[in-house]
Amino acid sequence: AQSVTQLGSHVSVSEGALVLLRCNYSSSVPPYLFWYVQYPNQGLQLLLKYTSAATLVKGINGFEAEFKKSETSFHLTKPSAHMSDAAEYFCAVSPRGYQKVTFGTGTKLQVIP
Amino acid sequence: EAEVAQSPRYKITEKSQAVAFWCDPISGHATLYWYRQILGQGPELLVQFQDESVVDDSQLPKDRFSAERLKGVDSTLKIQPAELGDSAMYLCASSPGTRSGYEQYFGPGTRLTVT
Numbered sequence: 001a002q003s004v005t006q007l008g009s010h011v012s013v014s015e016g017a018l019v020l021l022r023c024n025y026s027s028s029v030p031p032y033l034f035w036y037v038q039y040p041n042q043g044l045q046l047l048l049k050y051t052s053a054a055t056l057v058k059g060i061n062g063f064e065a066e067f068k069k070s071e072t073s074f075h076l077t078k079p080s081a082h083m084s085d086a087a088e089y090f091c092a093v094s095p096r097g098y099q100k101v102t103f104g105t106g107t108k109l110q111v112i113p
Numbered sequence: 114e115a116e117v118a119q120s121p122r123y124k125i126t127e128k129s130q131a132v133a134f135w136c137d138p139i140s141g142h143a144t145l146y147w148y149r150q151i152l153g154q155g156p157e158l159l160v161q162f163q164d165e166s167v168v169d170d171s172q173l174p175k176d177r178f179s180a181e182r183l184k185g186v187d188s189t190l191k192i193q194p195a196e197l198g199d200s201a202m203y204l205c206a207s208s209p210g211t212r213s214g215y216e217q218y219f220g221p222g223t224r225l226t227v228t
Binding site: 009041042043045049090092094098099101103104105106 | 117119144153154155156157158161163168169202204206208210215216217218219220221222224
């Protein structure tokens with residue numbers, strides 16, 4: 001079964017600092033990978049997805065993620081944190097050819113002024 | 114921009130009562146998902162529909178939960194009877210199911226509190 005592990009349930013960064021949220025996946029073949037963001041009492045919104053085209057994927061709100069097969073990682077980054085980035089972020093994996101997505105446990109990002 | 118609609122947004126009920134949640138997916142999305150999200154955790158799939166057919170309900174507690182998607186459009190998730198442990202956010206999502214990756218579009222969710 002495919003799974004993702006998000007390292008760090010809480011991450012704090014200063015406004016303007018680099019954001020790095022870690023995600024490692026477990027799969028025998030490269031899967032589809034996603035990052036979603038969730039604001040309090042709202043549903044999830046897709047930030048970006050990897051589907052085997054470019055390994056560096058750019059998403060909305062200045063976020064990007066790099067697929068590294070050798071490290072089985074799909075870390076999310078943003079060069080400069082903004083207060084509005086404070087939210088919970090979920091990494092997710094889906095086997096190719098299947099529509100079932102498995103979510104990680106989430107990382108709550110706090111941005112300090 | 115098209116959105117997934119859910120209602121109600123909040124529901125408080127007493128244990129042993131019945132509750133129902135409604136979801137209207139984005140028009141044209143054949144795949145519909147219901148998730149349960151416990152506070153501090155990621156969403157857990159309860160049931161997945163392809164048009165009006167259930168394709169995965171392996172994690173649905175079928176003794177008390179039921180879901181239907183008549184006519185393959187909107188969907189209803191029911192809990193009867195509700196238990197204290199059912200308190201959670203219930204999320205609906207839909208997907209166009211494209212070959213390039215099955216990204217999902219989520220509704221705002223229904224926050225259920227069972228007292």
